Every structure is written in structure tokens, then in C-alpha cells.
Amino acid sequence: MTPKTSDIAITDPVIEADKLHFYYGSSEALHDINLRFPRKQVTALIGPSGCGKSTFLRCLNRMNDLIDNTQVVGSIRLNGTEVNSPNIDVIELRRRVGMVFQKSNPFPKTIFENVIYGLRIAGIKNKAVLEETCEKALRGSALWDEVKDRLHQSALGLSGGQMQRLCIARAIAVNPEVILMDEPCSALDPKSTARVEELISELRENYTIIIVTHNMQQAARVSDHTAFFFEGLLVEYGPTKQMFLKPKHKQTEDYITGRFG
Amino acid sequence: MSNLHGKSMRKFWRTGEPCVWFTGAALSLTLLIAATLVAVVLVNGLGVFWPSRVALLELTDGSRLIGEVMRFEERPEGAGERLQLKIGNRDLYGLDFRWVNADEVARKSFPEEIVVLERSEHGNFYGYLRAVAAPGLDLPADLAPLEAFGRASVAVAERQRDIDALGARLAGLNSQLERLRLQLLKLEYRGRGGEDAAVLDIKRRRTVLKDDFEQLVARQGLMLAEQRQIRAEFEEAGGRVKEIALAEVVRLYQPNAMSVPAKAWFYLGKLKELLFAEPREANTEGGLFPAIFGTVILVFLMTLVTFPMGVIAAVYLREYAKEGLLVRIVRIAVNNLAGIPSIVYGIFGLGFFVYGVGGAIDQLFFPGRLPTPTFGTGGILWASLTLALLTVPVVIVATDEALGAIPGGVREGSLALGSTKFQTLMRILLPMASPGIMTGLILAMARAAGEVAPLMITGVVKLAPALPLDGTFPYLHLDRKFMHLGFHIYDIGFQSPNVEAAKPMVFVTTLLLVLIVLAMSSVAIRLRNKMKKRYTYSTF
Numbered sequence: 001m002t003p004k005t006s007d008i009a010i011t012d013p014v015i016e017a018d019k020l021h022f023y024y025g026s027s028e029a030l031h032d033i034n035l036r037f038p039r040k041q042v043t044a045l046i047g048p049s050g051c052g053k054s055t056f057l058r059c060l061n062r063m064n065d066l067i068d069n070t071q072v073v074g075s076i077r078l079n080g081t082e083v084n085s086p087n088i089d090v091i092e093l094r095r096r097v098g099m100v101f102q103k104s105n106p107f108p109k110t111i112f113e114n115v116i117y118g119l120r121i122a123g124i125k126n127k128a129v130l131e132e133t134c135e136k137a138l139r140g141s142a143l144w145d146e147v148k149d150r151l152h153q154s155a156l157g158l159s160g161g162q163m164q165r166l167c168i169a170r171a172i173a174v175n176p177e178v179i180l181m182d183e184p185c186s187a188l189d190p191k192s193t194a195r196v197e198e199l200i201s202e203l204r205e206n207y208t209i210i211i212v213t214h215n216m217q218q219a220a221r222v223s224d225h226t227a228f229f230f231e232g233l234l235v236e237y238g239p240t241k242q243m244f245l246k247p248k249h250k251q252t253e254d255y256i257t258g259r260f261g
Numbered sequence: 262m263s264n265l266h267g268k269s270m271r272k273f274w275r276t277g278e279p280c281v282w283f284t285g286a287a288l289s290l291t292l293l294i295a296a297t298l299v300a301v302v303l304v305n306g307l308g309v310f311w312p313s314r315v316a317l318l319e320l321t322d323g324s325r326l327i328g329e330v331m332r333f334e335e336r337p338e339g340a341g342e343r344l345q346l347k348i349g350n351r352d353l354y355g356l357d358f359r360w361v362n363a364d365e366v367a368r369k370s371f372p373e374e375i376v377v378l379e380r381s382e383h384g385n386f387y388g389y390l391r392a393v394a395a396p397g398l399d400l401p402a403d404l405a406p407l408e409a410f411g412r413a414s415v416a417v418a419e420r421q422r423d424i425d426a427l428g429a430r431l432a433g434l435n436s437q438l439e440r441l442r443l444q445l446l447k448l449e450y451r452g453r454g455g456e457d458a459a460v461l462d463i464k465r466r467r468t469v470l471k472d473d474f475e476q477l478v479a480r481q482g483l484m485l486a487e488q489r490q491i492r493a494e495f496e497e498a499g500g501r502v503k504e505i506a507l508a509e510v511v512r513l514y515q516p517n518a519m520s521v522p523a524k525a526w527f528y529l530g531k532l533k534e535l536l537f538a539e540p541r542e543a544n545t546e547g548g549l550f551p552a553i554f555g556t557v558i559l560v561f562l563m564t565l566v567t568f569p570m571g572v573i574a575a576v577y578l579r580e581y582a583k584e585g586l587l588v589r590i591v592r593i594a595v596n597n598l599a600g601i602p603s604i605v606y607g608i609f610g611l612g613f614f615v616y617g618v619g620g621a622i623d624q625l626f627f628p629g630r631l632p633t634p635t636f637g638t639g640g641i642l643w644a645s646l647t648l649a650l651l652t653v654p655v656v657i658v659a660t661d662e663a664l665g666a667i668p669g670g671v672r673e674g675s676l677a678l679g680s681t682k683f684q685t686l687m688r689i690l691l692p693m694a695s696p697g698i699m700t701g702l703i704l705a706m707a708r709a710a711g712e713v714a715p716l717m718i719t720g721v722v723k724l725a726p727a728l729p730l731d732g733t734f735p736y737l738h739l740d741r742k743f744m745h746l747g748f749h750i751y752d753i754g755f756q757s758p759n760v761e762a763a764k765p766m767v768f769v770t771t772l773l774l775v776l777i778v779l780a781m782s783s784v785a786i787r788l789r790n791k792m793k794k795r796y797t798y799s800t801f
Contacts, residue, residue, distance in 0.1 A: 095679035105670035118678040
């Protein structure tokens, strides 16, 4: 099986990965990935556990730097700027490429402080700006109406679904270009999942979203494009509809229809 | 049938019921031992200051004894009981305690007119008050001795205040003289000769001060002599008369005539003395204030060092050091440091801090005073640094574990928002780890407050002339020696010339030390609980 470049022509990509290899120690986790992500659309990364989709996602904002003994070979460009270059400011990169994790991870602070955390660490002190951003981000993550009366209470008192939306609010408060989501709904109940999916559809107006998911239906519901990973290889990449209706590869079909994975 | 029985036995073991009993028994045993210890300390410590009745014993041979009955016990030869009597009057009898065989006591009574005298020397006096001689106070001649004694002691207390004021002035002059002496030494050390203007000036000022000093000393002597004129006549059990100056009397009371409220009031007075007064009589009587103060200051100084040092070291170990063999070795070593006997730390403190660092400081900053050491001898700074070294592993381990227990997601969440590692540490990780860090600090403080061995060679003394913190510049005297409750227990319990008399004080001191540790820990525990409420991370 040979790695596939995306078959579709994507003009004006936000992120382009080119011949990307990734190593944990001496074992290669990603083999020669070539992917281009369209601007202001939702791209889903699917595949069985351990196929490298999360690893790939974490390459995009260099979260893998935090893991000892790893190595990236190849190129990732964000709006044409090389992400893996040693000269790039990783802090700035992470501000432009936000991330939402599988397990919601609010800080043990108030809801308000959680949302504006990114601004605080960037040194913004103007109260009016902070409050305005907080409201905008919470409205953007459809949480405002639920928490507007208790902004200054601990975020740890929120429900699981609310916490995850708070984490999304926190990510969009710094106004990133891309939001990476690593299985954002896997720990949520169906109702909260529906809220978050709804939110993703709203967010695609303004942001490019890349989402890793184990849930085929979710990928079909929320994404415009889908990439199927298998054992560190990118097997197939294309418009979601086409992929789910007429997959080109046997493996993709097997996985989507639930024959393995 | 037997098969069935065997099955049910096996089932019984499998349910884990015996295991529950075992664990329960182990816990109760531990609690029982701890409770017994606390009870012994409480019972013996709390009762010390309650004025007990004083008995008059008439013996079969016609002699009389006055004293407090301490305890009864079986005679060693097995011929009935004997009782221990605290007879006091050490200046007359030579011993404070006496054993009396129970069958030798013909009559036992508790006459109300017996007085107990607490004195600044020679221990308690038990006997009768006969007369008061107070020249210059013109007390009415027909006044009852007890009434006269009351009035006279008020007058004596007033005069004592004047004498104390004079003493304070003398101390001031003395320290001025000392400063001049040191200046002179410094000048001589720099090679200025006897004809130098500065040297002459100092010498002239010294002569003036010395004159003042001597005049004041003479005046104080006169006042003291006058003070000692006011005396009272007491009679002991056997009829011998003893004259005692009122200035020597700390307290006079008639325990057999006291009502319960009066005894309670007396008890409170003694408690106040315990907490706020200086010790007397080789630490077996009087207060514990310098020891309490020394203990608290010592633990406080130790915390100032051990807290930042431990937290910073643990942060490096957990957050910055690259996980590997070296870090694992360091972690094991730190854990083992907590198990080194404290006397070893004491010896290290003596060699490194006192002689090494302290000696170097003396060479550099106080060469004029040598060979008298300033920092090159034990002191509260070196003792608290030694304790800090002893307790820092506890703080490191606690902080390290608290940081390690923070879910990785929080770290990543913060970093993914574009914060630096340092910002994540300061804003997220340290606040979240704070309850764990506080736990470590509480353990460290409790351990430090109870340590005695390392202090004995780094600066604790049985009687410190001055407190480490007082009103004279520079207020905190890090070079001073200090007193400590733990050492106090050892000293009065095992080093005292009069062990029997010191025994109550041992219990009281123990009780106080336990209470102080409890007080300091409960403040820290409250703080920790507050933090826990704010920062504990719970997910759905």
C-alpha cells in the first residue's frame, strides 16, 4: 500500500503537511503524510486507535515537543510559514492554532478567568477588553446564557458538557485561525455531544476546524472533508460525502461500515 | 456434613471478614497507645498548678511534719505502706522530699493557718507565718501578721519596680560600654595607637559612662539593702524560726483555707506565670516564656528557609529535569535523606554552619571581636538552618508528588493556549499543588518542633540571657543562643539536680510542646483546607 496524496484540488489551504514523518524514539508513527486543509471548513481525521491521527493533530501545533525523545521529519506550513522551523515562535503558533482535548481540562479558576486565560498570559490587562472577549467567546461557544450569572464562580462546578464548551470558549478567546479538536465528544453524553456538534457547525463560519473522532456518524455529520488514517499512513482523503458513499479503498470501506476497527 | 462445614469456613475466610477485624484491631491499638500517651500527659500536666492541701503529720515519736502528700506506695520490705511527703524548706532540711511509714503517723490534719511560700531560692517553704518586720513602712502594731504581710508585699512590689527600672538603665549603660569597648578593639586592630584622637575620645567617653554606671550600681545596692530590711518570720513544723526577706517571696498562700474558686483563680495565675514569665530555680519553677518563644521563632525561621528551598527544588525535579536515571537516583536520595538520624544533621550543622560559615563570617565581618566568636558559635540562625536541612526532603517529596498528581491534561491545556512553561507553573500548577505542598510543610513543621538532638550542638541552652527577638537594634538577633521546649524537657527531666521537684514541670512542658505543635499545625491545616476547596480537581 502506498501513501496517497489528497486526490482533491484544494486551493488556498490553511495548513499543508508535506512528506511528514514522525518518530517516537526509533519507531515511526507517521509515514510520509501529505495533507492540505481547506480554509474555514471542518476536516475530520478518522481511523482505528493507534493509527496516528492524534499524533498528526498534535504535530500541527507542535504539542509533540512536550514529549521526550520524538522527532519530526518533513514540512508543515501554516499559511505558507514553516511550522517545524526552529526559528518559529511556538507560543505564537499555539495562539494561532488552538486545541481542544478529549478530556475537558478547565483550570481550577473562575469561569471568567478560564476564558480569558490566553489573554492574561499574553499580558492583556484592560478590563473592558477582557470582559468583552469573555462574552464574545462564551456566546461563540453557546455557553453564555448558561453561565452569564456565575462568571466569577469556579469552573469546576460546571457539567461535563459545559466544561468542554468552556474549553472551546477558552480556545476561541485568543482568536485562533485553526482549532484542533482531539475527540472532543468522546467523554460526553449524547445530548452534550449534540450541543458540541452544533457548535462546531457554527464555528466553521469563522474558523478552520480539524477534528479527530472515533464516531463515524459524527464525522459524517459535522465534516466537509475526511481523512482516513491506518497504521501511520494516510489511506484516503476526500469530501466527506464521497468518502462515506463511495470510498475508493477497500480498507476505508471496511472501516466505515464497521467491519473492523 | 463436615464437607459442608469446611465449605462454610472457606467462605468465611473468603468474605474478608477476619481481615476487617485485623485492620480494625490494628487501628484501635495504635489509637489506644496514642490516647494513653496524651492522657498521661494531660492528667499529670494539667494538675500541677492546682494547689493541693498541705497536711500536718504528728508522728508516733512526737515529731511533726508539714508537707504535701505526693503518693502512697508499698514499702520495699513489704511491711505496710509508706507515703512520700513534699516537705520543702530545703534551706533547713536539705531535702525537699521525705518518705514516712504510714504506721508511724499518729495524727493527720489540715490546719488552715499553714502557709505555703514560693520563693525565688531554696524551693517552697511550708510552715506558719508569725510576724512581719517592716521598718520604714509604719504598719499598725496590732495588725494580723497575714494582713501585715499583704500590705508589706505591695510596698515591696512597688519598690521592686523602681529597682527594675534602675536595672534597665544599667543594662542600657552596659551595652553602651560594650559598644565602646568593641570600637576601641576595632581601632586597635587597625593599628591606631594610644595617642590617637579617636582612641582618646572613646576612652574619655568610657570613663564618663563608667562613673555613671558605678553611681547607679551603688544606688541600686542601697535600694536592695533597704528592700531586704522588710522581712517576715516563719516557723516550720518543728518549731524552728526562719526569717525571710519579702523580696525573696514570689507568692504566699494558704491552700487549706482556699475555696474552689480561689483555687481556680490561683491556677489561672500560675498558668499566666507559666506562659509569660522567666524560669527560676534551675528551670524547675516559674515560667517557660523564653522556651516557648524560642521554639516558635526557631520553627518560623526554619519554615522561611525550608519552604522556598523545597518547593523550588521539587519544581526543578518534576517540571524541568529530564526524566531519567539521574532524576530517579536524586528522587531516591531525597527520600533517604529524610531517614538520616537527626544527630547527624546536627553534627553537620556544627561543622558546616557554625564552624565553617560562622567562622568565615567572623573572620570577614567581626575580626575585632576575635577570639570571642560572634557567629562562629551556636545560635538560632544555625539551628534553624540545620533544621531546614533536616526537613527539606519532606517538603521536596510532598511538592514533587503534588505536582505529579496534577492531571496531564491541565498542563497541555495551558500550553496549548500559548502559555510558556513558566506561566503554566506559576498560574496553574503551583496553585493546584498548594494543598499538597502545605501538607508537606505541616509535616516538616511538626518534625522540626519536636527535634532536640541537632539543636543541642547548634545553639540551644538551658538558660538564655536574652531572647532572639527583642526591642534593641537589630531586633532579630540571629547569633543569639535560645531556649527550646524540647530541650527544656530533657534538661529538667534528666539534667536537673532536683529531679523529684522537676517532675511536674516535665509534664507541663511536654503538654505545652504538644499544644504548640498542635496550634501551628492547625493553622496550616486550615490554610490547606481552604486551598483544597479552591483547587481540587474533580471531573464529572
